[in-house]
Amino acid sequence: MKTEDILGLFGGLALFLYGMNMMSEGLEELAGGQLETILEKLTNHKIKAIMIGMLLTCVMQSSSAMTxxxxxxxNAKLMSLKRAIWVVMGANIGTTITGQMIALKLGTIAPVLAIVGVVMIVFFTQQTIQRYGEIITGIGMLFMGLNIMAQSMIPLQTSVTFLHFMMALSNPLLAVFAGTILTAIIQSSSASIGILQTLAMQGLVPFSQAVYFLMGFDIGTCMTAFLASLSGNRNAKRLALFHLLFNVMGTSFFMTICLVTPIISFVASWTPCEPMRQIANMHTLFNVVTVVIFIGIDRLILKLIYKLCPDKPIKKY
Structure with missing residues (x-):
C-alpha cells in the first residue's frame, strides 16, 4: 500500500468514528437525558432489563459506552449489580445494529445525507431539528468513512504480504486473538466490524474466517469497561468482570458450535453473495444465542463473580 492509501484508511476510520459519535450524541440529546430514569424504572425484571439494554444501546450505538x-x-450505588448484568446482556445484542446498518450499503447516498444534516444544523435554530440534523449527518459521515476505507483497501487485493498474513490467521484461535487486539486498540467493536465488512466486500476475508474475528471483537470491547472500572468500587469491578466472562464464555461456546456444525454455511445461505450482510447476521445471531444461554445461568455466573472478586477483608487495628 502507498502512503496515500494508508492515510486514506486511517482518515476513513476517523470519519467513521466521528460520524458514529455525532449520531449517538444526537440520539442521546433527543432522549432528553432520561436514560437514568428509564434504567431505574424499567430494569426490575430480567427480560425487561435485557430489552432496555438492547434498545438504549441501539440509541447510543455503543455497547462500550453503555457498559x-x-x-x-x-459505582454510585444507583443500580444493583444484578440489574446491571441484565442490561449488559441486552447491550450486546443492541450493538449489532451498527453492523446491520452498514450492510444496508447506503454509501451511494451518504454525501446527500451529510449535506441534508449539515443544512439542518446550520440553517435551523430549533434544537430538535438540529439534533435530527446531527443524527443524519453522523449517518452520512459514517458511510462516507466506510467508502474511503473501501477505496484505500483495494491495493490489498494484490498485496502478497497482506494475503500471507490473512492466511496465517486462518486458524480460528488466531483470528479471535487478532480481533480482540484490534478492538482493544480501536476501542470500538462497531468500527472493527465496519473494517471487517469492508474487507469482506473487497473479497479479502472469507466469511468462514470473518466469523472468528467477530468473536474476538466482542472480547476486545471489554477493555473499555475494564479501564472504567479500575477506579470504581467492588461491584463496578464485578460488572466489568461479568462483561469479560460473558463474551469469553459465549465465544468459547459459539466457536465450538461453528467448528462441529455447519452453522457458518447455514447463515451464509441466508444471504448468498452478500458478505457484509452475512457478517451482520452472524454477529446478531452470536450475541442473541449467548444472551439466551446466560439468561438461564445468570445466578451461577453471579456467584462465580463473587468468588473471583470477593469483598475486601476488613482490617482490624
Missing part, C-alpha cells in the same frame, strides 16, 4: 455508564451507576 461504562452502567459501571458509573453501580
Amino acid at each position: 461504562v455508564m452502567l459501571i458509573g451507576f453501580v
Whole structure:
C-alpha cells in the first residue's frame, strides 16, 4: 500500500468514528437525558432489563459506552449489580445494529445525507431539528468513512504480504486473538466490524474466517469497561468482570458450535453473495444465542463473580 492509501484508511476510520459519535450524541440529546430514569424504572425484571439494554444501546450505538455508564451507576450505588448484568446482556445484542446498518450499503447516498444534516444544523435554530440534523449527518459521515476505507483497501487485493498474513490467521484461535487486539486498540467493536465488512466486500476475508474475528471483537470491547472500572468500587469491578466472562464464555461456546456444525454455511445461505450482510447476521445471531444461554445461568455466573472478586477483608487495628 502507498502512503496515500494508508492515510486514506486511517482518515476513513476517523470519519467513521466521528460520524458514529455525532449520531449517538444526537440520539442521546433527543432522549432528553432520561436514560437514568428509564434504567431505574424499567430494569426490575430480567427480560425487561435485557430489552432496555438492547434498545438504549441501539440509541447510543455503543455497547462500550453503555457498559461504562452502567459501571458509573453501580459505582454510585444507583443500580444493583444484578440489574446491571441484565442490561449488559441486552447491550450486546443492541450493538449489532451498527453492523446491520452498514450492510444496508447506503454509501451511494451518504454525501446527500451529510449535506441534508449539515443544512439542518446550520440553517435551523430549533434544537430538535438540529439534533435530527446531527443524527443524519453522523449517518452520512459514517458511510462516507466506510467508502474511503473501501477505496484505500483495494491495493490489498494484490498485496502478497497482506494475503500471507490473512492466511496465517486462518486458524480460528488466531483470528479471535487478532480481533480482540484490534478492538482493544480501536476501542470500538462497531468500527472493527465496519473494517471487517469492508474487507469482506473487497473479497479479502472469507466469511468462514470473518466469523472468528467477530468473536474476538466482542472480547476486545471489554477493555473499555475494564479501564472504567479500575477506579470504581467492588461491584463496578464485578460488572466489568461479568462483561469479560460473558463474551469469553459465549465465544468459547459459539466457536465450538461453528467448528462441529455447519452453522457458518447455514447463515451464509441466508444471504448468498452478500458478505457484509452475512457478517451482520452472524454477529446478531452470536450475541442473541449467548444472551439466551446466560439468561438461564445468570445466578451461577453471579456467584462465580463473587468468588473471583470477593469483598475486601476488613482490617482490624
